[in-house]
Amino acid sequence: MSNRSRDNMQFTVELMRRGAVMLKEPCPICNGVQIKYKGKTHCTAHEDLSRILSEKEVTYGDVAASLKDMLLSKMKESMALLEIEKDPVKQDQLITFMAKSVDLLNKLEAAAKGS
Template identity: 30%
Template sequence: MSSEQSVKKAAELLRQGASMLSESCPICNSPLYKLRSGEIVCPVHGKVIIARDEDEEKRLKRDIALDYVEQLLVELMNNVVEKLRNDPMNPDVILQVIRYLDSLERLKRVKDFARAQSK
């Protein structure tokens, strides 16, 4: 998301009655907003949970970062998959899709591993 988009999103949050907090997003350092519902959100990353201690903060940071990587990989893969529509037999494009799928599979393993460890 561009900084212009995140400024727009922040303005939208304020219009909806959210209030700006003194805490900032652990990933992008944008100021966080508290919604009327009590949820805390980053204009870039969406819902964020504020940690109670250092361990929890580390865990949350990692989870947010991994979720973001996954979201990005899926987005990028979708762009490549669209290319297949016009050129279904293009070996380079097929290879790229396979690489994204490999990355997603690996990411899933990393997530499972990380979550199992933090229990």
């Protein structure tokens, strides 16, 4: 038994606990057991159910925080690249990326203050 199917069994239990129902029809792709959760049909055999679970648990604050972290480290990378970049086109791309990142960071900050 693969890790995925073992994990999926636990995830299926968790999804059922949250109101998912088991369907009679088997998966048309792999013949696995299907469940219906929040109006969508999912296969418990071949789909990555952890994604469905994490999707529902994600909050705006979590996403904003990790997006901020990611942008900051990307900006740091871009800065290092820009320092050694000789091609003006690539320099421009890096600067545009950083400008957009700053813009997005400002929006995230504003949204965080607003809540």
